[in-house]
Amino acid sequence: MTSGNLLTDNPELYEARFPDPDLLAGRWAEDCLRRYGAGPGVLDLGCGTGRDAAHLHRAGRSVVGADLSEAMLAYAGERHPGPRYVRADLRDFSPGPAGPIRSVGPVGPDVFDAVVCLDSALLYCHTNDDLDGFLASCRRSLSPGGLLVAEMRNGAYFLGRDDLLNTPTDNSLTWQGVSYRSTTTLHIDRTAQLLRRTRVWTADDGSAPVEQRSAWRLLLPQELRHFLTAHGFAVLELHDGPGPRSEPPWQEGDVPGTAADADRLHVVARLTD
Incomplete structure (x- = not known):
């Protein structure tokens, strides 16, 4: 037996294993951005194959997709063009050519109106220091009033x-x-x-x-709320669905729920200071 990540190394196999023919994840993220009036500049962290970043681009946004996997980024640029794709570590990133990106390059020359982080990518921040690094980077990268939109497994489940x-x-x-x-x-x-x-x-x-x-880090809803508040974010939504991977899945026109008990967690937060 060998070790490795067959899906990361073969992005086309990833999309075959986790199909999203209706682009629910990207559409859900765009719905959140529209609901709270986010500007056009979006950073998609942990963008993977680029499906969601490309949908946001087609919705009229200026999108940078960031991931650690070179194979994913190469596939995204070829199969899901439109966004600009860069390599970055979500635990420590920053806009601008001098940004501290763990030697993998800056995510972009400007601040963003929103950071999107889907499919539990945020939960690869395993420690409190990792989470602090992620949220501090988000704060540096967002314009005043910018949004953080994230979707992940729910530790409370x-x-x-x-x-x-x-x-x-x-x-x-x-x-x-x-x-x-x-x-x-x-x-x-x-x-x-x-x-x-x-x-x-x-x-x-x-x-x-x-x-x-x-x-994945198992974050409880109130624990996540505490981290966000400590980094200057006001939580606008924190709920277990409907979302792109909830059961039943989100549909156009659905309003955010109020419970946080099921196996997915969805958060929208605004940078306030």
Whole structure:
């Protein structure tokens, strides 16, 4: 068995495994931006394959998509053109040529009207210092009154629930004539406050299995609210749905909910100082 991230290394396989034919994630983010009157400049952090960044671009926004994966960025530029794509670490980024970007380059020459961070990308900030770095970078990168729009797993869902934990789940798909099977297991590391994931990929082309290990920070709603407030953000929405990955999923015209109990968490916050 080898180790690696088969999906990050093969963005087309990622889109096959996690299709979004109705572009719900990008449409939901655009709905949030419109509802609170965000200006046109948007930074999509953790942009992945660029689907959501490209949708925001087509909606008339000036978009920079940022990710750590060179493969994802190359794919995004080819398959989802329109935004400008750059490599950046969401734990420490800043606009301008002199920005401290962990040696991966600045995200752009100007401040933004909104930062968008979807599909639990924010939860790759595993420590409090990581979260402080992310939010401090957002604050430096946003114009006065700028928005932060994020969507992620909800740490509160796992309080007393284990239906998603410790039991392998299988998924199969065929890509480029090869049949793939993934077996995914989630477990909680309570000491580190992380949801850890092990995913093993096998294929019928004779290649060795690939094991991927990753983790997300488990943030509780009020904990997230505290971090945002401490960094000068006013929370406008904090709820478990509807959203692009909630059940049932968000539809055009849906209004934000008020509960924060289900397995997804959605936040919109405005920089106030």
